[in-house]
Amino acid sequence: MARTITQEFTKGLWAEIPPFRLVLGLCPILAITNAFENAIGMGIAVTFVLTGSNVLISAIRKIIPPKVRIVAFIVVIATFVCVVELVMQAYTYALFLKLGIYIPLIVVNCIPMGRAEAFASKNNMGRSALDGLGMGMGYTLSLMALAAFREIIATGSITLYEKPLAVFGASFEPFRFLVEAPGAFVCLGLMLGMMNILGKK
Amino acid sequence: MRELIKMVVVLTLISLASGGLLAALRDGTQERIDKQVLEFVKGPAVRQVFEGAENDPITSRFQLKDGDTLRNFFVGVFDGEAKGLAMETSSSKGYKGDIGMIVAIDVKSDKLIGIGVTTMNETPGLGAKSKTDPKFAAQFKGLPDSGPVKVTKDGGSINAISGATITSRAVCDGVTDALEVYAKLKPQILAKMKAIKK
Numbered sequence: 001m002a003r004t005i006t007q008e009f010t011k012g013l014w015a016e017i018p019p020f021r022l023v024l025g026l027c028p029i030l031a032i033t034n035a036f037e038n039a040i041g042m043g044i045a046v047t048f049v050l051t052g053s054n055v056l057i058s059a060i061r062k063i064i065p066p067k068v069r070i071v072a073f074i075v076v077i078a079t080f081v082c083v084v085e086l087v088m089q090a091y092t093y094a095l096f097l098k099l100g101i102y103i104p105l106i107v108v109n110c111i112p113m114g115r116a117e118a119f120a121s122k123n124n125m126g127r128s129a130l131d132g133l134g135m136g137m138g139y140t141l142s143l144m145a146l147a148a149f150r151e152i153i154a155t156g157s158i159t160l161y162e163k164p165l166a167v168f169g170a171s172f173e174p175f176r177f178l179v180e181a182p183g184a185f186v187c188l189g190l191m192l193g194m195m196n197i198l199g200k201k
Numbered sequence: 202m203r204e205l206i207k208m209v210v211v212l213t214l215i216s217l218a219s220g221g222l223l224a225a226l227r228d229g230t231q232e233r234i235d236k237q238v239l240e241f242v243k244g245p246a247v248r249q250v251f252e253g254a255e256n257d258p259i260t261s262r263f264q265l266k267d268g269d270t271l272r273n274f275f276v277g278v279f280d281g282e283a284k285g286l287a288m289e290t291s292s293s294k295g296y297k298g299d300i301g302m303i304v305a306i307d308v309k310s311d312k313l314i315g316i317g318v319t320t321m322n323e324t325p326g327l328g329a330k331s332k333t334d335p336k337f338a339a340q341f342k343g344l345p346d347s348g349p350v351k352v353t354k355d356g357g358s359i360n361a362i363s364g365a366t367i368t369s370r371a372v373c374d375g376v377t378d379a380l381e382v383y384a385k386l387k388p389q390i391l392a393k394m395k396a397i398k399k
Contacts, residue, residue, distance in 0.1 A: 060215070065208045072215055079219040083226060090230040093237035 012134030043140025246317030
């Protein structure tokens with residue numbers, strides 16, 4: 001079952017893509033995918049936390065006593081989340097206002113915890129970094145796909161750099177339901193179903 | 202026993218490193234974060250209450266000590282004179298926690314120019330209207346007349362937002378608080394404002 005270095009990276013992008021295959025980290029994916037820009041911001045934040053915590057946990061995996069490993073993982077992950085939060089407040093405050101509570105909630109997001117426990121605590125730093133990067137990018141791509149779908153159908157346009165870009169013509173009737181909370185569940189369900197159909201072949 | 206000591210030592214070291222790093226980062230970013238908060242949270246409210254001002258009220262600001270707390274004041278220039286004074290205040294009596302607001306006072310007449318709610322956690326559609334409904338905020342203009350700033354139920358002149366009496370009361374409470382601070386610090390405020398109008 002030994003994977004090559006490339007596979008370590010690419011598994012996060014499709015075979016084990018976090019929200020759809022591992023079905024982890026669903027709270028933010030439901031909450032913040034109502035706008036494409038939020039999805040990118042959240043994805044970058046998660047990728048940073050995931051890569052950083054994976055590398056650090058892998059580096060200190062031999063000195064962490066097994067009995068308290070979860071506590072140690074949480075401290076490491078929480079540190080990276082705080083770093084993201086502070087940097088976001090200092091440089092991209094508008095984005096921070098939109099993502100709000102979901103940034104601190106990355107701490108209890110299952111993806112960093114899951115990867116720390118399942119991967120980083122058993123593998124060397126290089127592989128852990130690739131795993132974190134791959135998983136983070138997979139997560140970002142899923143958020144982006146879902147957010148783009150919801151925003152385009154719900155508003156008929158997509159916002160990039162704070163400028164709306166019309167996708168459909170003026171005659172398009174916006175389907176507002178999709179940016180509301182129930183729309184998130186419907187979209188996620190459709191996505192999961194689609195992934196399962198594609199995966200069967 | 203050895204294992205126990207190792208657990209304690211390792212966890213202490215990890216937490217220590219984490220705490221040190223975050224403290225350093227916080228120190229490094231504090232100034233920028235304060236600036237961002239000023240721009241994105243208070244800025245819109247200050248600019249709104251000073252609509253038509255000839256200066257940028259965000260940049261002409263000063264600080265004064267009120268007892269132990271340091272307060273921020275913003276100055277609005279109208280017709281070439283520094284007439285408007287805006288200050289931050291907050292009320293802890295909101296329906297869901299603190300309500301932060303900007304209260305602007307005309308220093309010539311001691312009457313309110315306007316108010317703007319900046320931070321709150323009130324119920325969307327009810328208490329949250331204190332921030333979004335301009336009709337509610339507009340009622341404060343020109344107060345205080347004869348009585349205290351209160352909602353009509355309490356004998357004042359402010360029509361409470363329907364379904365959000367607690368929120369409306371809290372806003373009145375914050376405004377009253379601001380007026381008290383203004384009355385108390387008026388000499389210092391006027392001295393500082395003189396210095397600002399070049």
